[in-house]
Amino acid sequence: MIHLPDAEATEAFGAALAGALREGDVVALYGALGAGKTTLARGLLRGLGHLGDVASPTFPIVQAYAPPDTRIAVWHVDLYRIEQPAELDEIGLDDARDAAALVIEWPERLPRLWPDALRLTLAVEGESRVLTAQVPPAWGERWPPR
Numbered sequence: 001m002i003h004l005p006d007a008e009a010t011e012a013f014g015a016a017l018a019g020a021l022r023e024g025d026v027v028a029l030y031g032a033l034g035a036g037k038t039t040l041a042r043g044l045l046r047g048l049g050h051l052g053d054v055a056s057p058t059f060p061i062v063q064a065y066a067p068p069d070t071r072i073a074v075w076h077v078d079l080y081r082i083e084q085p086a087e088l089d090e091i092g093l094d095d096a097r098d099a100a101a102l103v104i105e106w107p108e109r110l111p112r113l114w115p116d117a118l119r120l121t122l123a124v125e126g127e128s129r130v131l132t133a134q135v136p137p138a139w140g141e142r143w144p145p146r
């Protein structure tokens with residue numbers, strides 16, 4: 001469990017995670033509305049070098065970032081509004097993994113998640129968040145990020 005006392009701490013955790021991130025990684029961000037998934041993703045994108053705003057990608061569902069803006073290509077994906085599995089096929093996440101890291105909010109909407117995804121869950125406790133992780137072997141040596 002990692003304690004994140006405020007939004008800045010959550011961004012800082014995302015930035016630390018960015019240092020370990022590689023193309024082909026999938027980071028699945030679980031947590032209720034307002035739990036801090038986009039806040040963590042914003043820190044991660046800043047940690048990869050992105051200087052501009054980080055919009056919540058609810059519409060459009062994917063915000064793609066690529067060098068030289070970011071160290072590696074990343075898709076920031078928010079599946080909250082997905083209703084039909086066919087919409088997921090159109091987005092083409094499987095193919096995107098070949099050349100980018102994926103950071104996915106509302107991964108519950110996927111029929112199945114890749115077994116090698118890093119699963120992070122944010123739970124709300126007032127202004128604090130408690131982050132728990134399910135760490136697959138692919139992340140073993142990279143966890144916890146520092």
Ligand SMILES: Nc1ncnc2c1ncn2[C@@H]1O[C@H](COP(=O)(O)OP(=O)(O)OP(=O)(O)O)[C@@H](O)[C@H]1O
Binds near residue numbers: 038127
């Ligand atoms: N410790 C904390 N970590 C992250 N966010 C926090 C924290 N404390 C307060 N906040 C606030 O909670 C809100 C989190 O919003 P955010 O958009 O990151 O959530 P989300 O999980 O992406 O929600 P959604 O499911 O709607 O996409 C922000 O307003 C943020 O400032």
Ligand SMILES: [Mg+2]
Binds near residue numbers: 037038039056078105
């Ligand atoms: Mg969000």
